[in-house]
Amino acid sequence: MAQKPSIPKGTRDFSPVAVGKRNYIFDIVKKHFRTFGFQPIETPSFENSETLMGKYGDEGDRLIFKILNSGDFISKVDDVTYSSKKSSSLTPKISEKALRYDLTVPFARYVVMHQNEIDFPFKRYQIQPVWRADRPQKGRFREFYQCDADVVGANSLLQEVELVQLYDAVFTDLGLTGTTIKLNNRKILAGIAEVIGAKNNLINFTVALDKLDKIGAEGVKAEMLAKGITETAIEKAAPLFSLKGSNTEQLSILAEFLAASEMGSKGVEELVFIIDAIAALELHSASLAIDVTLARGLNYYTGAIFEVAAPEGVKMGSIGGGGRYDDLTGIFGLKDVSGVGISFGLDRIYLVLEELDLFPKEIDRSLQVLFVNFGEKEALASLGLLTQLRAAGITADIYPSSSKLQKQFKFANNRKVPFVVTIGANELASQNLVVKNMENGEQTTYGFKELDKLIALLLG
Incomplete structure (x- = not known):
């Protein structure tokens, strides 16, 4: 007996309905990317390992899927390396490529390789899948799409303001x-680390801090202690991790705490600009909130950091995030090119829209009209009418075989088709077609030459 097929953990098949809902999100995101002046690009699904490794911190590097070299790759490994059984030594010898972990580092590589073809500032958007060897859970997958918008070649904080508006x-x-x-x-964050005496342990400080909402204050404290951050330093920073009040009040407290740090004060100054600008412009439905514990764990951020939380009451992690990276292209040899970008978490947004029942009902309707098949002559006549309907932009189809009417109407119901057209022998003789409204059962007869009336009904 053949073994039942399966798919890898953390991946999914998508039904036609699911694809329709995903495309609904894609279309809205793309529309606004374009209206904000972003241009589309695409990059390969896998990159040279050296492009990706070392760009995401130790935790990120461990989540990168490596691709084995083709051929008899193991024979090329020397005996000493092979017998050591150390993955850190073995991996570079058997794997030269890896699936992309995100779209930002490949974008930086793209900018460096195509710098002479790009007009700066360059605003690009990219919607493609990425892969992470993460533990699958609700809203977290090993293969998922990212929808990114980035600007490189401009260091103005107006870019951050526009991304909030986007x-x-x-x-x-x-x-x-x-x-x-x-x-x-x-x-x-760098200023806080400096003030509390943990300047040389900034990465460990931010990585631990970014887990506050997952492992709690005690868990963060334990991880920081394990990474060499002193208890005195942690206690000194602790009051900041539960800041309350308006954005302006929190920034005032931060300004006082970071007065001795030039970098920290600069960070406060940048947030004040963004907060004030958004307050003057106003948002339609979202709110902007300072969160000093937000770190996002990626080492390449140098300025503003964004993260979008779902509406209150929805149990979901972040549905978007991003930040400024002032020298990301520098890792590939192109210095002093500032960048800032954000990402939309498609899969999590999908789950949130599903939970809140926010998808339009018509998404499930992939077909507006189905022609019943009574036989070869009637089907050929139907195909001629179908051609005219499709030319008018109407999604229409004919049942492929002259099966029992009950079976054909059941098919229409399952596909949630709103209108079914019947052309039997009598209708064919009189050059008429009968249109049944599947919602209320009403039937209307049209002549073949009155198809414009049916088109008006369907487009109305």
């Missing part, structure tokens, strides 16, 4: 009101 525009259009755009700044 988030707000997309989520408003999706009907997803009540989202919170959390905002922090990497300079503030």
